[in-house]
Amino acid sequence: MQILSGQQLRALDEMTVHEEGITSLELMERAVTAFTGSFCKQFRPSSGPILIVCGTGNNGGDGFATARQLHRAGYNTHVVAAEFGKRSPDNQANFNAAKRLDFPFTLLRAGNPFPKPAPGVILIDALLGTGLSRPLEGYWAELIERWNETEDITRVALDVPSGLPADGPATGAVFMADHTFVLGYPKVAIFAPENAVYVGEMSLVKFKLSSVRTVLHVGPEGDIRPNQMLTEGYVATLVKKRGNSDHKGTFGHALLVAGSFGKMGAAVIAARAVLRAGAGLVTCHVPRSGYEIMQISFPEAMCTVDAHWYQTTGVGDLSQYATIGIGPGLGTEQLTAAALRDVLTRYAKPLVIDADALNLIAQSPSLFALIPKGSILTPHPKEFERLFGKTADSFARWRVQGEAAKRNELVILLKTNHTTIATPTGKIYVNTTGNPGMGTAGTGDALTGILTGLLAQGYEPATAATLGVYLHGLAGDLAAEALSQEFLLAEDVVNHVGAAYQELARVRN
Template identity: 40%
Template sequence: MKILTGGQFHELDLYTIEHEPIASIDLMERASHAIAEVLLQRYAPFHSRIIVFAGPGGNGGDGLAVARLLTEAGHPAEAFLFNVTSHLNPDCETNRDRLLATEGAHLTEVTSELIFPELRPGDLVIDALFGTGLSKPLGGGFAMVTKRINQSQATVVSIDVPSGLMCEDNTYNDTSSLIRAHATLSLGMPKLAFFFAENQRFVGDITFLDIGLSKEGIDGIKSHLWITEEAEVQNLLRRRPRFAHKGTMGHALLVAGHRGMMGAAILGARAALRTGLGKLSVHLPHSTVDLLQATVPEAIVQMDVDADIITSAIDATNFKAIGIGPGLGTDRYTASALHSYLRQQACPMVLDADALNILAETPDWLREMPADSILTPHPAELDRLVGHCATSFERMNRARNFAINFGIFMVVKGHYTQICTPTGDVLFNPTGNAGMATAGSGDVLTGIITSLLAQGYLPAEAAQVGVYLHGLAGDLAAEDLGEESLIASDIINYLPKAFKRLKKP
């Protein structure tokens, strides 16, 4: 599914109006019915009072229409229309007049002096001040209104976007004047700002509402921003050939672990094998061999000459993919071994954890990464590679540029893990939960993606399927175990259920 900018949403509205065809006021009515339906199901019956704050534009028009629909449904809504410039959007003006003509309606039009109702804990506030067209921080009276709403104990539901939040970049926004919604009812398609961690406190729980925007119009809009859908992953997931054997299902090399950090290697190895890999070799310090063989007996051992750390590279010619980094350490001899693996250019690599930390200290080696390799940093590791980022928007753009410049895939781990491709696309992953914020979760992801690469998945496919599968296994684990009790091993243990969920009949 595409993620559109605020400007593209406006283009899509106009396209829908012209080609459906449908009058803009009727499109607004359709959207308002979708909003009102959710409010009537989830909120209106449980609140003694409903107050709608409407701005002068299209978002305000939605709010006024919703106030009318709620009132007609037996839940009278008080509406406050802020018309300080005496210039309303035509559809907003129409919905003002319709609301005034509705029996039982309450409308206060604010034109000069600020009028603000007393808000109580049992109230439901519908925020319809500003939507996707906002391009500058809120100020003056509108900032006062949003701050008063935030200071109240009322339940706040925003229409389309929380007022004050811009659809893309909020780097220079005044966050003190942004509505802090408990929930957002987003019209049509996701907004980019919803996927950034620092905006969660404003957005709350998100519901996406289908308002019948033109599918032809959506297809015609170019976007480099996407959210992965389950059907895509199902189509990418391959059926295991009936005559498959371990020699045809890929042989991967995992370079991981040092004395005291073997858990990372074990997790990565178990995840790789549980993802369908034919054979896995693990390069590790020779003093740790017994531990690996006792915990992952299916793995083949490649012993380093050193007892405690990895100091040299083995010949990687016969491997289909290499995963390197979990629990690796950053000793200078280990760094030299990583450099040797890079220079072999034997096959695509998955680089994680200490491999990334080494590369951050040796940027000249970045050009030696095999084409289409996959890097899997968490935000702190990414900042070491690309420099400190003040916001998630800046971090996304730097990761995207890094992927383009070096011809690799960048998997930026987080609640909505981002996959930045060498061609400039950014894919947001919808699976996963807060329970996966636990040590070893990233090592599991390294094993999964390495396994898929070795099985013949293209790097783009391995990244997309691997990230989705990893998150889905975590979601299934959390359903049974709870987020608080989830550990990295649980993600591995629930991979079989995740595969079953994704397989087509």
């Protein structure tokens, strides 16, 4: 699904009004009806009294219309109408309509005593939406800060948390929502890891709008940032069907170069993931000390053994492998750097490069130029920084990520709670699966194995990366559902890849 900028969203509203011959007020009512439909599924009239704080723009207009609809649906509703500017016409119309109804309605001007929500209140923030033009300041910033500190209330943001710019870093006060109901299309700021604290749990509220294709030419121009949100429906279409006569030769033979003394677990986790993702065969190249560990832990894997007892110093013939995954637990010794250089020099097909292989490349930048086109790099933010330098925030990081992927014809991941996947064509996907339970040792190794397993099966690199990242997060979600986030181990993620495939098959059929 397309991620739209504030400018594109405004253009889409105008296009919808124009194409359908409706008024912008009717469009607002449509958006709010979709929102209250979604809201009422999660919060019942018995969930608590509703306090809706409305600003003077269209976000506030949505707020007044929400109050009217929730009041009619039997919710105990109270409106606070903030007065900090001139009301937009649709805001004024919904303000007037809400005022005529018999629920508590308070006008709030800068300097008034701060309204204090009672314990148990569900506070709906409709102060500011995508029209934010400067940071929140003074009285209104303080109001937001106070509400952020109020305990025993549930904070719900309508469209975006007030104070959060749709397209750039937040600089002033921002409402900290427990739950954000995003209207129409996702805005990029909600995916920045530093904004997770403001967005909380996200729901996308869908309603009828014109085709996004009509506004893709709208700015900001030259902006490099995530432009596609991965959805289950889309990812499900990426999974290849298996032919009845296919066999382990068809599904590819992957080489995994991973593990060193004390870090053989990374190699075992990744090797399992290669086969669980569906590859036909996996051979693991391991140091001598890792041979028995691998054979006993994972008998399905074959092994080639390095001359060195503790680390990888040289990998043999590469010609038989459909792809290579290199890096998990590899260590960063000089002898291993030489082995990596040798692999990158001799192997021309796309491979998966992770962890210590990325650290080795960061230490010897001349290795970067040797990476075969189409390869998938999987840094987490620290590894990303070592490779590409320091960046101020996610927006700067996304730009560097997108530019590097395009310039070098690589697929570059940035692994976070919303992993982004930059492709050589300039698309940047953002992932929507995964959970904090996956912040546990070895889940990155599992991802490397999954990606290697998909490349081995002949998936194009960008497809392997988008499907692999989504599948990995979905497996983590299903594992957390079954076991709890706290209990989760990397092997649980690998063990739920099957259930994740089944879920994708269900969505597709």
